Amino acid sequence: RRITGCWPGPGPAPRVLVLTTFDLDEYVHAALRAGAAGFLLKNSSPDRLAEAVRAVADGEAVLAPDITRRLIDTVTALPAGLLPGPAPAARPDRTELSRLLTARELEVLVLVGRGLSNARIAAALGLSEATVKSRVNRILTRLGLENRVQAALLVHGDGQAPLVGRDGA
Structure with missing residues (x-):
């Protein structure tokens, strides 16, 4: 949150990729709310980590595939009125x-x-x-x-x- 929200340097704040051993939804949600552009687990392969760093640097968002699945499940479980965008119909x-x-x-x-x-x-x-x-x-x-x-x-x-x-x- 401090890095993305209060960056004192010139230019835009750096993009943050969280790398952690904790595969907990509350950590993912908190990191994304704080401005992280990505969230990977430390057991990710070196190639996956390098790819994620490049993707985040290019402005993309990156989530570990298991986290993506759980995030989708969480969002789709919300009542339609709480979701932004067009109605499900x-x-x-x-x-x-x-x-x-x-x-x-x-x-x-x-x-x-x-x-x-x-x-x-x-x-x-x-x-x-x-x-x-x-x-x-x-x-x-x-x-x-x-x-x-x-x-x-x-x-x-x-x-x-x-x-x-x-x-x-």
């Missing part, structure tokens, strides 16, 4: 999504919903990171979403039928 269905997005954009959307970073999506789909970043931005714009968390909620159902099952299909 405004959520596009599969048919509308296939009209609004290309097949490749739908693939990217599903991987965003799984909590993958742009680098991991790029590796999985054989694309460049810049291409993935562009597609994610286009997806968010076309669907009227503000961020990747909203995209993940869309993929996982947000109280309605999910676009993908628990196994990702």
